[in-house]
Amino acid sequence: MTHCCFQSLGSLGASLIGLLLVWGNGCEAQPRSNVDVTVRQSIAVTHEQMRLRMRSLVQPMCGKVEASADAIMAGTNDRDVRTAALMWKIDAVPALREALFQPDPFTAALDTLVLCDQMMDYFDTGPGSKALGPASPQAVATCRSMETDFNQVLNSATFSGELPKVRDYAKRWAAEHPIRQSIADRPSVLARAFEKEFDIGLSPGEAIAEATNTVDDLNRKLGVYSDQLFRQARWEAELFKTELISELGADRAIPLLERAVKSADNAAADVNRLTPAIERTLETAQSVPALASSERQIVVNAIHEERIATLEQIARERAIALTEIAGIISRERGQVTAEADRIAMTRIDYAMHQVTRLIAIVVAVAAALVFLGMLIARRIFLGRTQRKSGSTQIHRAP
Numbered sequence: 001m002t003h004c005c006f007q008s009l010g011s012l013g014a015s016l017i018g019l020l021l022v023w024g025n026g027c028e029a030q031p032r033s034n035v036d037v038t039v040r041q042s043i044a045v046t047h048e049q050m051r052l053r054m055r056s057l058v059q060p061m062c063g064k065v066e067a068s069a070d071a072i073m074a075g076t077n078d079r080d081v082r083t084a085a086l087m088w089k090i091d092a093v094p095a096l097r098e099a100l101f102q103p104d105p106f107t108a109a110l111d112t113l114v115l116c117d118q119m120m121d122y123f124d125t126g127p128g129s130k131a132l133g134p135a136s137p138q139a140v141a142t143c144r145s146m147e148t149d150f151n152q153v154l155n156s157a158t159f160s161g162e163l164p165k166v167r168d169y170a171k172r173w174a175a176e177h178p179i180r181q182s183i184a185d186r187p188s189v190l191a192r193a194f195e196k197e198f199d200i201g202l203s204p205g206e207a208i209a210e211a212t213n214t215v216d217d218l219n220r221k222l223g224v225y226s227d228q229l230f231r232q233a234r235w236e237a238e239l240f241k242t243e244l245i246s247e248l249g250a251d252r253a254i255p256l257l258e259r260a261v262k263s264a265d266n267a268a269a270d271v272n273r274l275t276p277a278i279e280r281t282l283e284t285a286q287s288v289p290a291l292a293s294s295e296r297q298i299v300v301n302a303i304h305e306e307r308i309a310t311l312e313q314i315a316r317e318r319a320i321a322l323t324e325i326a327g328i329i330s331r332e333r334g335q336v337t338a339e340a341d342r343i344a345m346t347r348i349d350y351a352m353h354q355v356t357r358l359i360a361i362v363v364a365v366a367a368a369l370v371f372l373g374m375l376i377a378r379r380i381f382l383g384r385t386q387r388k389s390g391s392t393q394i395h396r397a398p
Contacts, residue, residue, distance in 0.1 A: 066231075095115055
């Protein structure tokens with residue numbers, strides 16, 4: 001249940017952070033990985049595939065460290081060796097988690113290789129060799145196995161099937177920056193990554209993709225952390241117990257344990273005294289279902305009555321609304337009819353006026369044509385009369 005709660009909180013927090021990233025940063029660019037050109041050309045996977053592969057290796061690699069440390073602790077009675085193995089778990093598991101969750105997957109791969117080589121040197125020739133004593137070869141073998149398996153993963157992501165340049169660089173970096181005190185204080189390759197040049201000219205789509213990847217990484221990291229949190233708390237408690245016994249000694253630790261046992265007995269007696277009150281509480285709890293049932297029935301009846309009254313009120317309101325709507329529709333229909341009649345009369349008057357004008361024009365044209373015809377007929381008649389009179393005078397002249 002706790003693990004599910006952590007995952008839910010992680011998803012909610014990651015979603016809120018993702019919204020803040022997109023809303024607040026907009027299209028602000030994030031650094032891109034600056035991998036050597038020859039190495040980049042040999043890579044056969046995408047940036048997203050590499051990122052998911054690095055995140056998927058967190059639990060397996062942390063599990064190898066935990067299993068090896070548990071085996072060392074189970075195989076010895078030396079308190080110092082057991083404490084050193086316990087400290088290895090406590091420091092190495094968070095270090096592996098942080099290395100594999102670096103934002104850039106190629107930086108995560110290099111940092112994890114360096115961490116494996118640093119731990120190998122730490123337990124082989126460094127302070128870890130003295131702390132673990134005869135168990136140090138077992139820790140070295142575990143670190144070497146982790147480094148070999150991780151290299152196989154990286155080689156499978158290339159066209160050529162090998163990355164000797166990267167492996168040599170990681171070994172050289174680990175030799176130049178060894179772990180001097182504890183694994184938690186180890187030098188990281190992020191110091192080297194800071195010296196590289198980054199291309200910040202991301203497009204808006206790439207910037208949103210970077211924000212989405214950040215949210216996904218946060219979800220995954222919260223899931224891993226919630227799974228490892230209680231184991232790490234148990235390791236810390238075990239370390240505290242070991243340090244307490246080591247500091248106080250058996251002669252002082254045993255009286256403390258005896259007082260703890262007495263305190264436990266007193267607590268048991270207190271519990272016995274509380275038994276009657278607990279029984280009364282149980283009796284009250286047994287009556288709770290009946291009380292809850294009666295209260296539920298009362299609430300159901302009240303809701304039923306309230307629902308009936310609400311439905312009746314809705315029916316009355318609907319009848320009133322329908323009446324008002326009918327009146328409004330009737331008034332609007334009368335107004336529309338009157339407006340239509342007025343428009344029709346206006347159109348008829350206009351048509352009659354136009355017809356009257358047309359008839360008057362036709363009559364005027366007809367009258368003009370008749371008058372013009374009479375003039376033409378008169379002229380023709382006069383011309384004939386004059387021609388006849390002229391011919392009569394010509395016949396009379398001889």
